[in-house]
Amino acid sequence: xxxxASRQELVDYAKRQLGYPVLEINVADEQIEDLVDDxxxxxxxxxxxxxxxxxxxxxxxxxxxxxxxxxxxxxxxGITTTTTTANITGVGTTGVGISTxxxxxxxxxxxxxxxVIGIEKVWKLDNRAISTNMFSVNxxxxxxxxxxxxxxxxxxYTMTKRYLExxxxxxxxxxxxxxxxxxxxxxxxxxxxxxxxxxxxxxQCYRTLDPNEFTKVYDDVFLKRYFTALLKKQWGANxxxxxxxxxxxxxxxNGREIYQDGVNELQALEEKMNNEYELxxxxxxx
Numbered sequence: 161x162x163x164x165a166s167r168q169e170l171v172d173y174a175k176r177q178l179g180y181p182v183l184e185i186n187v188a189d190e191q192i193e194d195l196v197d198d199x200x201x202x203x204x205x206x207x208x209x210x211x212x213x214x215x216x217x218x219x220x221x222x223x224x225x226x227x228x229x230x231x232x233x234x235x236x237x238g239i240t241t242t243t244t245t246a247n248i249t250g251v252g253t254t255g256v257g258i259s260t261x262x263x264x265x266x267x268x269x270x271x272x273x274x275x276v277i278g279i280e281k282v283w284k285l286d287n288r289a290i291s292t293n294m295f296s297v298n299x300x301x302x303x304x305x306x307x308x309x310x311x312x313x314x315x316x317y318t319m320t321k322r323y324l325e326x327x328x329x330x331x332x333x334x335x336x337x338x339x340x341x342x343x344x345x346x347x348x349x350x351x352x353x354x355x356x357x358x359x360x361x362x363x364q365c366y367r368t369l370d371p372n373e374f375t376k377v378y379d380d381v382f383l384k385r386y387f388t389a390l391l392k393k394q395w396g397a398n399x400x401x402x403x404x405x406x407x408x409x410x411x412x413x414n415g416r417e418i419y420q421d422g423v424n425e426l427q428a429l430e431e432k433m434n435n436e437y438e439l440x441x442x443x444x445x446x
Contacts, residue, residue: 164384165375167196174388178395186398187391195394199387202379204277204368207441211277217364221353227267228348228355269345272363279339279346281364284355331401382437386429393422397439 164170175185182442187195204210272279338347346363371377378384399415 164378165373165379167371169379169389171196173384174391177388178392183224185391185395187395191394191398192391193389195387199383199390200371202386203377203380204234204382206433207380207437209380209437210365210377211368211439214276214365214367216272216276218361218363219362220357220359220361221310222357225272225355227355232289267350269347270361270363272339272344272346272365273367274344275367275370276344276365277368278366279337279363280347280366282337282346284359284362286360382429382433389422389425391422393426394417396420396422 162173178185295388336349338349339345340347348361369377396415396417396419399413400419401414401415403415
């Protein structure tokens, strides 16, 4: 069907685009499965419709705090100690001695789901003085000033609110984070004293779309064309091994041309991806 909604329908669609069943597509089923995985991986990693913006909530527990605050002598699960030695000149009675170096690594990371491919920001829900709770400066300012529209100007309110936000940013700066996708680890490089049990951490991240759950992914124009080009390239690579072999009637296989057509189509699609389908890069001021 022209609108594939499953993995097999995507494969059948690409084969028809290459001439099946009029022509025999000489690609093994194992190779086709690999190509489907490659095409979906490229789609999820680079296409703006292959991911969704998510906000994940993580609750701090005592085990997590213990692992962050632990030291090597605390015998807490999650602490990693590495010891190394080196010969140092001028140490000891003989002029050469062995020094031991000990490094400790705490488990200051959160294991995130495998579908998360990027994390933009992390913040903590709390009851700071400048927040949205009933006894905050922000709430009282709104209650006492904005309720009476004739008593103040929006400019004054905006400037005051911005001033309070600047104070809040200075006193509570953004958390320093590191994310390693291959480990699925979100590292929190922050003071453990700022975290308490039952606090919530909000993680702003991008998560890949599972095509088996969101079947419209298989019908995406880019994915269909990209997978078809991959299949054509693989078909040509397989046929190049029979170069010079003549079939009945004097027909000679030309796998090189099929392969090169696939390469050219892939290059054109990747350029189109860079110009039209990728998410724009984040602004950087430096």
